[in-house]
Amino acid sequence: MKFLPEYSDIEQAHQNIQKYIHRTPVLTSSGINKIVGASLFFKCENFQKVGAFKFRGACNAVFSLTREEMKKGVATHSSGNHAAALALAAQMRGIPAYIVMPETSPQIKKKAVAGYGAQITFCKPTLQARETTLAEIVAKTGATEIHPYDNFNVIAGQGTAAKELIEDAGEFDVILAPVGGGGLLSGTAISAKHLVPSCKVIAAEPAGADDAFRSFRSGKLIPSENPKTIADGLLTSLGKRNFEIITSKVDDVVTVSEEKIVEAMRLIWERMKIIIEPSSAVPLAAILGKKVDVNEKKVGIILSGGNLDLGNLLF
């Protein structure tokens, strides 16, 4: 098997998952366009099943298993959205899902995973604890590990979001995606550069979790150390496959402040009347912070998800 997916793998993934995913809408806001002086098209993966783009990759991974692999199920560690995504995909295919979650995951994400019938094991919120716990489970069950982002089929699945965005809204000058582990970004870059070679692909990352920024600039994969950001979906470190794809296909990685993330999130909530999680706001934050030149350009933005604990927000 190849190490890195190509556009044909994204096409194959789209065929695998088409009947299980939502083809999410692409929305625009004349109010926000006026503020930023550009024409923005938002691909609304907050409306995707489980509330995040992660369902695309997880679904493709589960529906790519052999009959033999299916029997033993799938396993992963995830801070939340990938866990829910894998659990639902496994439930749809009728196979077991073993999920390792950091005990600090938002309540809403824990509930969702349990609701899809997965077997959850909680661990300390460190990459090492997650990996050790997962290794034990895989050894015991023989389940296939589905890494949240450093996985061929997952990357191919995530690339279907940008494919749909371009199919539905036409060619772009720039496409922006947030970057955490790099699954969405690497899939986006493969689709965008294949379909619109002149399109710039730019990653936006919280300054408090800037391993992709540092890795991209230095040319060496540098893991995060104690990342801190409100964008809890972007705390993870870049994967190997993701880093390779990003190095060859992404035009730039820019960082944004926490203040701009909150400002961007609020702007989308207020003007577009849709709920996005903080990670989704990072690309618009980069535009508001003038980290990306979008002047009079046609810009695609992938809104990665809409899951957050509303417990403290509503009254």
Added chain:
Amino acid sequence: MKFLPEYSDIEQAHQNIQKYIHRTPVLTSSGINKIVGASLFFKCENFQKVGAFKFRGACNAVFSLTREEMKKGVATHSSGNHAAALALAAQMRGIPAYIVMPETSPQIKKKAVAGYGAQITFCKPTLQARETTLAEIVAKTGATEIHPYDNFNVIAGQGTAAKELIEDAGEFDVILAPVGGGGLLSGTAISAKHLVPSCKVIAAEPAGADDAFRSFRSGKLIPSENPKTIADGLLTSLGKRNFEIITSKVDDVVTVSEEKIVEAMRLIWERMKIIIEPSSAVPLAAILGKKVDVNEKKVGIILSGGNLDLGNLLF
């Protein structure tokens, strides 16, 4: 001129305003359907221009003015959404708008009205203060008063939301709308009963502002006294035209508790990832509170708007 609009007036209104309004989407949620045991279709007027259905009626009123009337502009009193709607419609037609707003209106609504170039006069938050202030302005300017709901053209405009809902999603067993002044409800009832005579039309009202409930049950128009509810768009008392239409065309008016309104609002935010204001949640609150029998039925719900102050909510 006729006192009460009929369905042909709603068709005319739709032609008048079609190119100025958004044809808002109709969304469904399999999660919420499972919880309530029915098939719900949400007409998303939170995505309408100015963030509320009110733009339909205001737009129809403004685009129904004679040349002579246009010169002197339009005037109204409104707790918020109608004010913004009338201001924007007037701006689109290039005529003056004079708006009387209670000084207690949410900040976001005051900002919106000012942003559309209207001339605002603030007053005490009582119906009497609103009417007196408005009468002075109309006497001074000669502007045409556009009442927020007790107005022929406004009712006809509001009826276009249910018309689109039925055109886009087919026939319904039940259609639910919130009721405040009754503009949306009366327009909805005219459209629904004309297009689907067997469809029940049911109004949902906060128990803390139950003048429509009491008026409907007693057969006499009883104004609100000191209404109190989180659903700030529903504090107003039923209008005369609205009461007449509701009496003849609405099947029932039910009341809901504040707790159920918050529960319904939260359910829509969490499951559908869209932002609605509390008034919009009142029909689903009626379903959750078992005030309406929807078991296995196909139900249309008009989500009236999405404007609320996020200042205290976000971080």
